[in-house]
Amino acid sequence: MNNLEIRNELVDNYEHIDDNLEYIIENILQIGDGGKEYKDLEDDFQSSIIKFCYCETNSCGNEGCIHGENYELRNNQLVLRNDRKCKDIIYECNDNCQCPKSCLNKLVQFGPIDGLKIQNFDTKGYGLITTKTLLEGTFICEYAGEILTKTEAIKRDKSQNAINYILCLNEISSESNSNKIQTFIDPRIKGNIGRYLNHSCDPNCEILSVRVDSIIPKIAIFTKRNIKENEELTFSYGTVDLNLIDEINKKFCFCGAQNCRIYLPNLSFC
Numbered sequence: 001m002n003n004l005e006i007r008n009e010l011v012d013n014y015e016h017i018d019d020n021l022e023y024i025i026e027n028i029l030q031i032g033d034g035g036k037e038y039k040d041l042e043d044d045f046q047s048s049i050i051k052f053c054y055c056e057t058n059s060c061g062n063e064g065c066i067h068g069e070n071y072e073l074r075n076n077q078l079v080l081r082n083d084r085k086c087k088d089i090i091y092e093c094n095d096n097c098q099c100p101k102s103c104l105n106k107l108v109q110f111g112p113i114d115g116l117k118i119q120n121f122d123t124k125g126y127g128l129i130t131t132k133t134l135l136e137g138t139f140i141c142e143y144a145g146e147i148l149t150k151t152e153a154i155k156r157d158k159s160q161n162a163i164n165y166i167l168c169l170n171e172i173s174s175e176s177n178s179n180k181i182q183t184f185i186d187p188r189i190k191g192n193i194g195r196y197l198n199h200s201c202d203p204n205c206e207i208l209s210v211r212v213d214s215i216i217p218k219i220a221i222f223t224k225r226n227i228k229e230n231e232e233l234t235f236s237y238g239t240v241d242l243n244l245i246d247e248i249n250k251k252f253c254f255c256g257a258q259n260c261r262i263y264l265p266n267l268s269f270c
C-alpha cells in the first residue's frame with residue numbers, strides 16, 4: 001500500500017466491540033471541573049505549536065528544520081528512520097508548514113493502519129493482532145483517549161482496579177533535565193483501537209511521543225521489528241517497581257515472555 005497516495009486526512013474505520021464505549025479517533029479533553037489545574041490543561045490542549053518549517057523538499061531535511069527526516073520510504077511504505085535526529089519525540093509537519101503537500105513527515109496524523117483485529121486472549125482480556133505482515137518501524141495506531149489532569153488520573157487509577165487503561169507519558173524537557181512533562185491518557189470509555197493493546201515484557205512495538213499541531217503529544221505505537229501476520233501487537237506499559245505497587249493493585253502479567261517480570265507495570269505518577 002502506498003500511504004502517500006491514499007491518505008491526506010485522518011481515516012479511522014475501526015469500532016468498539018462494546019456499545020457502551022465511545023469510539024473517538026483523536027484525543028479529547030476530559031470534562032472539566034473548573035479548577036486551575038484543569039484550566040491549565042485546557043489551555044495546553046487548545047494551544048497550537050507555532051514552530052513550522054519552510055522546507056522546499058519532501059523530507060524536510062534542511063539543516064535547522066525542527067521537523068523532518070523522521071520517516072523514510074521502505075517497500076513503498078513510510079516507516080520510522082533508524083537514524084532520525086530525535087529518538088523519542090517526533091514533530092510532524094502540519095498545515096501551517098510551507099513544505100510541499102507530498103511531505104514525507106506526516107504519518108501519525110492520518111490515523112491507524114488497516115488490518116488490525118481485536119481478539120480475546122482470556123487471561124489478558126482483549127488484545128490486538130495484525131492480519132498482515134508488518135515492517136519494522138511501521139506506525140500502528142495512536143493510543144487515544146481522554147486527556148486527564150494528574151488529579152483526575154490518580155482518582156481514576158484508584159477506581160480502575162480490574163482493567164486499567166490509564167497511560168502516563170513522562171517526557172524530560174530538553175531545556176531542563178528536572179522538568180518533566182507528564183501526559184495522562186484514559187481510553188477506557190472514550191478511546192480508539194489502541195485501547196486494546198496489551199503489555200508485554202518483550203514487546204514487538206514501542207510508544208513514541210508525536211506532536212503535530214498541539215502542545216499535547218499523541219502517543220503513537222510503532223513496530224520494533226518485522227511482525228508476522230496474526231501476531232499479537234504489544235508494547236511495554238513501563239517499569240515494575242514492587243515498592244510502589246500495593247497488594248490490591250498487584251496484577252500478574254501473562255505476557256508469556258522469557259524475561260517476564262511477573263507483575264504488570266505500575267503507573268508512575270511522580
Ligand SMILES: C[S@@+](CC[C@H](N)C(=O)[O-])C[C@H]1O[C@@H](n2cnc3c(N)ncnc32)[C@H](O)[C@@H]1O
Pocket residue numbers: 123124125126127162163164165195196197198199200252253254255264
Ligand atoms: C489497555 S488495557 C488492554 C486491553 C484489555 N486487555 C481489554 O480487554 O480491554 C490494559 C489492561 O489489559 C490487561 N493486560 C494487558 N496486558 C496484560 C498482560 N501482559 N497480562 C495480564 N493482563 C494484561 C490488564 O487488565 C490491563 O490493566
